[in-house]
Amino acid sequence: MLRHPHWWQRGSVRYGALITLLALSGLVILALVRRQTGTEGFLVGLGLAVLPVPWLTAAFRWLDRVAPGPRRNLVFAFAWGACAAALIAIVANSFATRWIATATADPAGADTLGATVIAPIVEESAKAAAVLLVFLFRRRDFTGIVDGMVIAGITATGFAFTENILYLGTAFGADQLSGDSGIASVTAATFFVRIVMSPFAHPLFTTMTGLGFGLSAFSAPRQRARRVLLPVCGLLLAMSMHACWNGSSTFGQFGFFAVYGCFMVPVFGLLTWLAIWTRQRELRTVRAELPAYVLAGWLGPAEPDALGSMRARRAARDYARHHGGKPAAREVAQYEAHATTLALLRRRGRAGRAGADFVVRERELLDALWRRRDAARPALEYAARATAPAPVHWAPPHPQYGYGYGYPAAPYPAYPAHNPYQS
Incomplete structure (x- = not known):
């Protein structure tokens, strides 16, 4: 006898609960960011933060063109990063920093510890939750490295979008108080660092988590330890990279540029090469299988x-x-x-x-x-x-033009109009 699922196991109930969760998270994060930046700062931050989103999203969709996953997975990933993960990060980071400042009576040290230790752990864990959810509940759509990198990258793009609104809106508010404007303003400096120089930072970190999940998805079912350890290792690597990036300002006057040029750019190049190589490998698999x-x-x-x-x-x-x-x-x-x-x-x-x-x-x-x-x-x-490449036919040498001057190539053979596989 078939057993009907309980009401909480139905797909419509799960979808409804997820949409409600993301909508509530979005409303709360909107209120929090607007309270910190003000209405005018929020609008300025929103207008500037949206600039890198289209081309970052297009880059990950280009990577996924060989075997594109359902669009609903990408929408969920972006919404999770922009709403749920951002809300978790703001609340958890603020709570942890206040607790450390109270316990140590050292607000400056608490801010440094929060940026270099607490923030990487909290933020990468919150973003990894989206990858984990797709991995568990959309397993058919999660089959390899590319799927993991795309879901992780889109999630991080959404997270960076909300975070950039907060940073740029706060910078604009500071400029309003100080009267600064133009290139010398805090808003211009923040825009240059976060939008021009490092829009790929958050996607780069979280892609490591996605890479771990992708390798896990490609592992055999009997390799249980490997399937568990690879995502954990990817998450730890993402946290380490994030901590190194956030701590670059403590490495001296040129610490940020040293980390950017000697670490971030090479890793970005390596991951780009890996993504293109994986895409070409998928095309070779299509031709072979x-x-x-x-x-x-x-x-x-x-x-x-x-x-x-x-x-x-x-x-x-x-x-x-x-x-x-x-x-x-x-x-x-x-x-x-x-x-x-x-x-x-x-x-x-x-x-x-x-x-x-x-x-x-x-x-x-x-x-x-x-x-x-x-x-x-x-x-x-x-x-x-x-x-198809034009077939090259050998022809005897022409008395005036030499080799290669001969008869025109035969046309590509046409397939029969009747479908031989029609049942």
Whole structure:
């Protein structure tokens, strides 16, 4: 006999509770920031803090283009960082700093300890909670390194957005009291440091946590110690980097620039290289794993190579949009995403890391591809022909022009109009 879930186990109840929690957190953090900055400072801070958000979000979405996760996960991550994590950080940091100042009777030392020890622990833990929630409750959408980096980066982008409103609004209020303006103002200095020089700081820290969760997701189910320790190590690394960054001002007159140039920039470059390498690895996996489904009749012969090239994918979406409008382009985009997920699932299955629901998940993805084949296959076949390198044919040397001057290359062979896999 089937047991119906309790009311608190229903998906609608969980979604409602989560939305309510984030909405209340947003209202409270809005009131707290506005009280500290004033209405005018809040509006100025909001206008300046929003500037890096679009391109940071676009960078993480670009990274996730090969196998894009559901947009609702990204919305949740940003909302958690901007509302819940920011609220936890403000309340916990203030409480801890006051407690240390009272216990030690040293307010200056409490502020330094709060910035270099308490803040990294509290803030990175609060941001890591979003990654943990997606990892636990959206496990199918969390399959590797890229997923972890994207969720962590979007969460940190939301957190930095709220924090920048607070810092820039407070700086503007200080300038209003002192009468400073222009380049010499505190607002200009704060904007230069937080928006121009280091907009990637928080995403960089939290990406370490996401990297740990991503490696854990890629581990085999039997490797329990590894699956637990990797996220913990990633979180500890994020806290250490955050503490080093916050403590750079205590390292001397040029401590900030030394940490920025000798530590932050190289780590940022290394993570950027890792992200691009992982993206290319996913494309190679698509080209290597999907031919098995061509032999079984699920995919067309041209699809593995087309799906393994970002240029061909874009050409397929453009073709579908030109001939079928935006709905057809969305169908092709979903086809590309499902096919990539299928290839990554097959790779994990061959490595013994897919889990017990491999067969069920594989069938779901194949069914999703089959439902979209009418819109996707012509577009992908066109993209394969349009992006394929022109074949080079040997020709005898021309008496005047020498080698390479011969007959025109043969056209790319067209696929039959009839779908041989139509059931």
